[in-house]
Amino acid sequence: MPKEVEEEVDALVRRYPKPRSAVVMVLHALQEHFGCISPETIEWTARKLGLRPINVLELVTFYPMFRREPFGKFHLRICRTLSCALAGSHQLHRHICERLGLNPEKPGPQTSADGLFTVEFVECLASCDNAPVIMCNETQHEQMTVERVDKLLDECRCKCRKERPGDLAAEHGFEP
């Protein structure tokens, strides 16, 4: 475990009267650093917080935001809930899947063959007046249309082509 990661975790744990309370914040931090939650991460977290591994695993399997496999460079979360659905978010999901060679009927997150994009439906992102809403990594994109989606996918691809291997900024989640 890199020293600065452990220090970040220690700082998180210090906020709470009981170490167990830090577990979700710790998992978020570790997922941001390593891309996903591995069995080793689960065991390390459990030891760190004085828990049994099952206490950590049950959270990783419960909360939708935690993943046990790495995701693509660009994580597209498409809102599937009512207001966005009325505004066409399901058709946008279908369009994105078709463009990326993914199966729109398959449930759960799917990653494109080139490893660039992971696409999944999520529930209401609390911006219903600007439906349909799609998150790309940390940015919420609103009032999306097929044209704007195509533009977003192209921009993501373009950014990737520009990046040189070992580009730290790119590795740490810089996105359009």
Added chain:
Amino acid sequence: MPCERHLILKNIRRPGYSTDIECYLRHGGYEVLRKALALKPVVQPDGTAIGPKEQIRREVEISGLRGRGGAGFSCGMKWSLVDRKSGKPIYLVCNADESEPGTFKDRQIIHHDPHQLIEGMIIACYANDVHLAFVYIRGEFIQGARILTRALEEARAGGFLGRNILGTGYDLDIYIHRGAGAYICGEETGLIESLEGKRPYPRIKPPYFPAVLGLYQCPTIVNNVETLCAVKHIVDMGGAEYARLGTPDNTGTRLVCISGHVKRPGCYEIEVGKVTLRDLIFDGAFGCGLRDGHRLKAIIPGGVSAKVFRAGEKVRVNKRTPDGKMVETEMDVLDLPYDFTSVSAAGSMSGSGAIIVLDDSADMVEVLANISEFFAHESCGQCTPCREGSLWMAKILRRLVKGQGQPSDVALLLSVADQIPGGRTICAFGEACSWPVQSFLVKFGDEFRAKVQANAEKRSERVLAETQ
């Protein structure tokens, strides 16, 4: 003329307003906190003294503020139930886990006026002897968490948070705690379980009322983002003045979120009960009406867990006549004043203040299928009726949408929905997942039966074609 009344949205709607503390201070920021911390004990005629904290709590009680998260429970009463004699620390958690579909007001506050929330929260903490508080924010609000974290750092740097706040000796720490994508964390006891680091399975009440047995089994106040902002305004203008806004039992202002098939979806602040559903959907100050060429079909008045209204539906509510008598009146659902009491009396709820408008392009079977998928995903799984029932309802609706519905499906759907709510589950998710199904089948049963009929006819045609 129906119109907005800006208290909470005042800064947010100011052109050029920014989230930094300098901007907040320029517009009177943290003055109410100063005022609250400077309050002195008041000696009553009988010689007893009311301390500053109790004064603040009384103002909130007088204000009639009802929780803005969805349940509409009296904030003053919630605070009064806090066990102040246990010797255990008292915690406060701001519920920023805004997840009710159709609701997008808290996100606005967090993104555009975080210091308003912080100031309200500090006042609420002071009034309740809280020294450690958390903002439980949705995991997906990544930018929101950053904005709030920065605002908290600014507040600490400005002496409004941390040790010896503004030199008064009052200590308070507030930390951001992120969720990870679960709607059930918006339920206050689910939130507490999540904050303790466990799976967010809600606790049974009684005995686990957070005010008595909350975080770490200590007295805990869980309040919505908007509720805490309102606390600041109540302490600013006084509880009685706040209670003059809005309507009896439904005082003050609240943020209403309108989305769906209207020309101008958005977040609007109104005096509770002074504006009707008709105003909110059609008036130029609010939704600006339906899309051209369409007619109103349905209204979901309080988040997707609220029972649906059919356009043209007549509802019966109690209205106060000019001579002060309460009389049951029948009115078109559109004429319902938008407040907790009226919408509830009409057979639904105003809940989180999220109104979803559906016009004649909406297929009500597909709409209900969409809602049911949401609940099937979000059921925490603790209670059998909800865990199994939510999924069964989603499956039945899925096959109805796909054209594979069975003739018995409508009755089956209703039968499942009827066996989940009514005290059979630990938390109100049971009601939340079943009320939409029950109300859609009652109000739009014709569409469901027509779909089943159409499925049956297609099947007969196929069978006939195969035998020819």
